[in-house]
Amino acid sequence: LMDDDNNFVEIAQVELPVYFDYGNIFFYNNTAYIIYIDNLAIVENINNENICFSNDISIPTISSKIYFYQDFMFICNTHQGNSYIYNLDNPINPVLELTIENSGIIGIDYDNDLLFMGTYLCEVYDLSTINSGIINQIDSFRNWSNCCKIIPFERNENNYLIYLEDTSCSIYQYNNVSKSEDIEILSITPSLTNHPNPFNPSGAGRSPATTISFNLTAEDAENAELIIYNIKGQKVKQLISNSASQLSAGQHSVVWDGRDENGKPVSSGVYFYKLKTGKQELTRKMLLLK
DSSP: OOTTSSSSOOOOOOOOOOTSSSSSEEEEEEEEEEEEEEEEEEEETTTSTTOOOEEEEOOSOOOEEEETTTTTEEESSTTTTTTEEEEOOSSTTTTEEEEEETHHHHHHEETTTTTEEEESSSEEGGGGGGGGGGGEEEEEEEEEOOOOEEEEEEEEEEEEEEEEEESSSSEEEEEEEOOOOEEEEEESSOEEESSSBBBBBBBOOOOOOOOEEEEEHHHHHTTTTTEEEEEESSSEEEETTTTOOOOOOOEEEEEOOOTTTTTOBBBBBOOOOEEEOOSSSEEEEEEOOO
């Protein structure tokens, strides 16, 4: 806090997990998000003396930048890496909604609800419909050099985009970006949840069980697969195979009884279930207790 003499005065301290030696800090309302390698520490109540460490989660990337748009958090990797969209309905417990593979750097024009994403190829998306679960691509353009930063800005009522490259930059003007095209490119569906979570044996001699629920479009259903992984990233069990799947569009649920491919009960701990379709991957975390 800055006092009347413009000196900083310490009002609180927060103890973070030991592996957070340093990190980049990003703020969303009354919450701070600190990225360190592939971990994200979450600190709440940063506007008062009750500031405290609330949660830390593993993120599937060595990330460099976070953007916030409405109640969504965009985590962007460098160069041609993946990007990840998290739902912040509960800011201290973000839920991964969408993985965008090989998306590159991103930049957000908040005034015009536009998402710019790419490296050599920049794709433009309409964010105004994100709460409906759909993000439409409305434009794209190719740049001659690899991009390392995208910066939208406005001057004299005109919109510009700085495409910062390794040794130079390009500046584009976009005054009349149309949002009339209805092309579904990215979707924050299918939804993916499991219940109960955590889960444990329901009785003596019974295996633990949790129900994984999700919905699919017709296109998603043709290539859907659902796989359980352990915390080391090792495959535990494939619940749905894309080669044998006869799924239709709509809502589905699959029960996992806590056993591996050989029918043996797995140990207590954290597990991940990943839903893969032709267009995207969704991953959620669950906890098995015994």
